[in-house]
Amino acid sequence: MSTDRFSSPVCSFPGWAAALALSAGILAACSSKSSAPPAPTAGGGAAAALTWHHDVRPIAEEKCQSCHTDGGFAPFSLKTYKTAFDNRGAIASAVENKSMPPWPPSAACNSYQHDRSLTDAQRAAIVAWARGDAAEGDPSMYVAPQNAPAPALRVDKSLAASAAYSPVESPDEYRCFVLDWDETTTKYVTGLRIKPGAVAEVHHAIVFQIAPADVAAVQALDEKDPALGYKCFGGTGVNTAGWIGGWAPGTAGGAFPEGSGIAVVPGSKIVVQMHYNTANAPPSPDKSTVELQLADSVKTRAAVVKWANPNWVRSHTMNIPAGDPDSTQSFAFAPAAFMGQVSDNILQNNAPFTIWTASLHMHARGVKGTLTITHADGTKECALEIDDWSFHWQGAYALKTPIVVKPGDTLGIECHFDNSGKRQPVVNGSPAPVGPVNWGETTEDEMCLGFFYATP
Ligand code: HEC
Structure with a gap:
């Protein structure tokens, strides 16, 4: 979004600052048009400063339209002013409560390429626009987003x-x-x-x-x-x-x-x-x-290294007790001597390797998961943390700065599961009965598995 040069007719705030101020309920104080402070949901007032073309469309292009497109899998398109306007109520709530756009990785852990999450200013701008006039504005005020995702792929x-x-x-x-x-x-x-x-x-x-x-x-x-x-x-x-x-x-x-x-x-x-x-x-x-x-x-040949406790997989030692609302399963190990074995000999034993991409996999009872690298000197690097796991939003996240793992470093995975009645998977239309859970492939089973795209 590049709204910084925008001046509100009401206050000379840049658009994003006006949006922030409005969402904090403070812009009303500088309104010269109305003596009564406008409620954020009442429309009119300062939010009229924000328009679809200038403020919201560039964000939608960057952060929403990969899913909200015509015939896309999201319930409506966000490609036109009309569809955005028609859905403005839902947009304000979903953006405000951060359920949209979905972006599971925690920013406190690391930074990733093609991050879909909204900055606070972007979130505030959308909410203020949608709760305000939701005006269309002038198409000539449109400025293309700076980070339009456009990775090229040659299809062979x-x-x-x-x-x-x-x-x-x-x-x-x-x-x-x-x-x-x-x-x-x-x-x-x-x-x-x-x-x-x-x-x-x-x-x-x-x-x-x-x-x-x-x-x-x-x-x-x-x-x-x-x-x-x-x-x-x-x-x-x-x-x-x-x-x-x-x-x-x-x-x-x-x-x-x-x-x-x-x-x-x-x-x-x-x-x-x-x-x-x-x-x-x-x-x-x-x-x-x-x-x-x-x-x-x-x-460089790359390997996708799977990371889990081999005993969970082989001997079913991942015992998640029935009814436990926070069963923690973790595994940390210095893998240098086995990297050949776990990578089909693409990575070498006792040699450094580079992690480019990290992902996590759990099933329905997963709540939270982390992948951590503990270096031999005791310093830690967080590769991926998902604090609010959703089975529906899984992905591989490309680190902005790849992590180099050296011999002596430890790879750690930790998963939290809720095995109370609240988070049971739906099987044939009804929640599975509460019972002990272990590693396995089916909906009723669980996994705590990390994946790293790595090169020697
Ligand atoms: C990664 C894909 C994806 C992206 C990106 C995305 N959405 Fe969605 N959106 C969905 C899907 C799928 C649904 C349907 C509900 C669900 O599956 O969670 C949805 C639902 C919604 C809803 C309806 C929610 C409700 O409670 O009815 C709104 C509003 C919404 N999205 C707004 C946005 C906005 C605004 C953006 C960008 C800032 C955005 N979404 C980005 C996939 C996405």
């Missing part, structure tokens, strides 16, 4: 299921589709984007590679389910599946860090896990496309 390969699939479970369905990989030499995925087919119902998608040794297992799952694809929830159903990338609305998709890529060997399969949500749209046939940028070679 597009993969999609053989036919469209219409979700049958409501409101949420997780479906895995097995896609053929026809390359005869090792290729490196250097960027990824998902083009949703039925935009309105695609909530998120995760792309996995299935190594040749696991292809039979995945095909068996696929064949057991008579419809196209197969039902899946926390992952592909195959533990060793390697994550290539994830996509959620608002994730522009794009190239991986310069010079790096993820190797896919001949004979592999790709599985794309689609999360459909039909709460706002009737189920309709979806055929989403996985778009990949490929290279024959890369300077």
Whole structure:
């Protein structure tokens, strides 16, 4: 937003400052037009200073329109003045209570590229506009946002299921589709984007590679389910599946860090896990496309390192007691001697590596999660913290400044779960009964899993 040169006819405040002041209820004091201080919701008064074209449209372009577009999966478009005006009441509440735009990472932990969160000034401007006159203003006053997200991706390969699939479970369905990989030499995925087919119902998608040794297992799952694809929830159903990338609305998709890529060997399969949500749209046939940028070679092979306590996975030691409203599960370990093993030998044992992107995965009972690097000298770096976990808003967050992990450093993950009656997953339309919970792939199970996109 660049409103600083704007002068209000009421007070000579820059637009953003007027908005801040108004939301704090103090601008009324400088109003020369009205002797009675205007209530923020009453319209008119100082809020008339803010217009769609000058103040709100640039923010909407930068922070809302990736989801709120025509036929998008958000319930209405925020591309035109009219749709914004028509929804101004809901906009004011959703922006004020910070439910919109969704941006789970805590700013206290780290800074990320393509941050969708609003600055205080942007939030105040939207709320003041929506609660005030919500005027259209003059299109010539429009100034393009400074941080328009425009990452470029060269599409070398597009993969999609053989036919469209219409979700049958409501409101949420997780479906895995097995896609053929026809390359005869090792290729490196250097960027990824998902083009949703039925935009309105695609909530998120995760792309996995299935190594040749696991292809039979995945095909068996696929064949057991008579419809196209197969039902899946926390992952592909195959533990060793390697994550290539994830996509959620608002994730522009794009190239991986310069010079790096993820190797896919001949004979592999790709599985794309689609999360459909039909709460706002009737189920309709979806055929989403996985778009990949490929290279024959890369300077640095990258690995997506999964981070969890191996005992949670193997021996089911992640005991979340029935009824516990705050069960904390944590795991910290200095992994230097095992980095080869956990990265398919892409990272080396006892050598530094760089973390570019961090993400967290829990299921429905997850409340809060953190990924932390504790350096050998005792200093800590926070890679990702999500304080108000929502299963519906998962993503991979690209650090503005990558973190270098050295031998002796510890990677830590901590997850908090609410296993009381309040946060049980909905299974077939009703909340699951309260009971002990452990690690697993289904809706009723939990996970506490970190992912790092890392290079040697
Ligand atoms: C990452 C995608 C995404 C972005 C970015 C986003 N929204 Fe939304 N928005 C949604 C979805 C999806 C819904 C439907 C409700 C839900 O799933 O939470 C929604 C719902 C809403 C609603 C209705 C809420 C209600 O309670 O009825 C409003 C208002 C809204 N968004 C405003 C905005 C504004 C304003 C911005 C930008 C400042 C924004 N959104 C950015 C995805 C997004």
